[in-house]
Amino acid sequence: MEQKTFTSEMVEATLQLWCDNVVAVGKVHVENGNVEEFANQLLTDNYDYDKGKVLFKPTLAFGQHTFRPTKEGALAYFIGGNSNFPDDKGFKLKPWVKVWYNKFDYILHNDIAVVQCNIHFIGADDSHIFVNKSFVFKICEDGKTRIILHQSSLPYSR
DSSP states (O other), rough: OOOOSSOOHHHHHHHHHHHHHHHHHHHHHHTTTTTHHHHHHHHHHHHOTTTTTOOOOOOOOOGGSOOOOSHHHHHHHHHOOOOTTTTTTOOGSSSSEEEEEEEEEEEEETEEEEEEEEEEEETTTEEEEEEEEEEEEEOOOSSSSSEEEEEEEEEOOO
């Protein structure tokens, strides 16, 4: 029988996979791979755009494109190059060479995990940023864990 109840181990594995995928997109881009195909597959595998609904608020999104309820909008934020989203430069293309999470907490509720954490990004140019994240992970009908809410913001500063 497939797993239908979230566990602590699943939360940590899903967060780590998300971090690893950020690095993977940048690596495909640097190596002149098909970054659009790769990022699109990551969205299919890790976000519930294809069969459900996703609430996504990217860190650097604003104006009429603040929220990304479509796979097209999420892909544009990740890799840029979409004239419908002219302000998107491709956040995941930097490339980021190391990404990790810390200061995380979560609530488990049956097939759902509600998660808050900090995500740290190290760029190939040795830059370092971190953002505050909230995720809701869901065990979908096919047994795969997918994101149904992804909210990201820069930390408050005075």
